[in-house]
Amino acid sequence: MKIAPSILSADFANLERDIVLVEKAGADYIHVDVMDGQFVPNITLGPNVVSAIRPVTKLPLDVHLMIMNPERYVEDFAKAGADFIVVHQESTLHLHRVLQMIRNAGVKAGVVINPATPVSAIKQVLKMVDLVLVMTVNPGFGGQAFIPECLAKIEELANLRNELGLTYEIEVDGGVVPETAKLCAQAGADVFVAGSYVYNSDAPKERIQALRDAIE
Numbered sequence: 001m002k003i004a005p006s007i008l009s010a011d012f013a014n015l016e017r018d019i020v021l022v023e024k025a026g027a028d029y030i031h032v033d034v035m036d037g038q039f040v041p042n043i044t045l046g047p048n049v050v051s052a053i054r055p056v057t058k059l060p061l062d063v064h065l066m067i068m069n070p071e072r073y074v075e076d077f078a079k080a081g082a083d084f085i086v087v088h089q090e091s092t093l094h095l096h097r098v099l100q101m102i103r104n105a106g107v108k109a110g111v112v113i114n115p116a117t118p119v120s121a122i123k124q125v126l127k128m129v130d131l132v133l134v135m136t137v138n139p140g141f142g143g144q145a146f147i148p149e150c151l152a153k154i155e156e157l158a159n160l161r162n163e164l165g166l167t168y169e170i171e172v173d174g175g176v177v178p179e180t181a182k183l184c185a186q187a188g189a190d191v192f193v194a195g196s197y198v199y200n201s202d203a204p205k206e207r208i209q210a211l212r213d214a215i216e
């Protein structure tokens with residue numbers, strides 16, 4: 001079980017401090033939310049920020065691209081030091097090609113689906129990916145409520161992984177707190193993204209531990 005704090009809820013004027021804080025608190029990945037103001041109604045950061053934070057942590061950078069036509073930026077995020085590049089099924093007409101590009105750049109490839117997108121939409125590419133991310137809120141903002149209908153998709157992906165003999169990690173993102181994390185773990189999730197629950201607190205270390213206690 002892995003915990004991936006999302007720096008979307010960190011203090012952007014103190015990113016180094018907030019990344020080191022969660023690394024020391026036992027985080028497994030650093031989740032980086034990239035938004036373009038088109039695919040989602042919010043704008044965050046680009047490859048320059050990924051390359052700026054790369055040297056401040058040894059943890060893998062899990063880069064969640066919420067941008068239209070992510071094929072335009074795969075190379076830039078790979079060069080910036082992303083360990084995972086995760087692209088939305090809904091953001092490109094050429095999902096297979098984008099995943100090939102990510103793999104060819106020597107980066108782990110991930111695919112992500114919105115709450116309204118069924119698992120069947122990514123079945124053809126499951127054998128190409130290292131990670132499948134199930135959005136449990138509509139992407140764009142931190143601090144939203146978990147959508148319980150997404151749990152069935154986690155279970156479906158866990159069953160498919162067994163049936164097809166694959167090894168992708170199943171990650172969940174959005175509204176993750178101990179109660180919802182437990183439900184996701186029971187459904188088969190392995191990686192838990194948490195932004196506001198970890199960072200909007202005086203005690204991020206205790207919050208990471210509370211998530212771990214809930215899922216293990």
Ligand SMILES: O=C(CO)[C@H](O)[C@H](O)COP(=O)(O)O
Pocket residue numbers: 006008009031033064137138139140141142143144173174175176193194195196197
């Ligand atoms: O991708 C995201 C939003 O689109 C974020 O990773 C996610 O929302 C984390 O925030 P929170 O844990 O507060 O829901």
Ligand SMILES: [Fe+2]
Pocket residue numbers: 006031032033064173193
């Ligand atoms: Fe995210």
